[in-house]
Amino acid sequence: MIPAGTVNIEGTLVVPPGARGLVLFAHGSGSSRHSPRNRFVADYLNSSSVGTLLFDLLSEQEEERDAVTSEFRFDLPLLSKRLLRVIKWASQEERTQHLNIGLFGSSTGAGAALLASTLGQGVKAIVSRGGRPDAAGEALSNVVAPTLLIVGGDDELVLHLNERAAEQLPGVVDLKIIPGATHLFEEPGALEEVSRLASEWFHRYLTPSEF
16 A cells, blocks of 8 residues: 555555666556556566556545546546655655656556656656646646657557647657557557567666666
8 A cells, every 4th residue: 555645545566676767657547557558568667677566546435436427537636646645655665765766657647647747856757658648738848857658650639649749848758659559559569569668768767877
């Protein structure tokens, strides 16, 4: 359990031997830490010596309420503040306090990750998978963490939104398009390519210089 203000949220932490960074996953609307796509990426990162923390941005009670009302899943200020709480926890946790922190966001979770990076310190890199960076609004112009935007070539609306976001982000940014992939990257090899790109990005910006 991870304390996040007035609630506690569930999380799964994996720190492989010799971990060269820690990636926190911010899932999208209606998803959870059990997302098979995020777990696939997390397993890939673990195999490349990067720690991961998969967690729920909402408490169990909030999840139950949101399933009926959908009132929390698009509340970016709430989600980004929860994410900041988790970042703080990870920076103080004995197993992870020595690791640089990156964020991996999908769908609206990418917007929450970008927004959170502007509200606190400590985020060294961000990767967005099929994300909605536009959800971060005007905060995009304040993002300084190196950001990788990964979008499916056949996910036309989200691709357009990411192209616009790439123009607004002031720091290091790269947009990678996976040909033939749709929003959930269910096509053969698509998620493997997402994982490879994310791993390379996090190794580049999370790995301490002494490695």
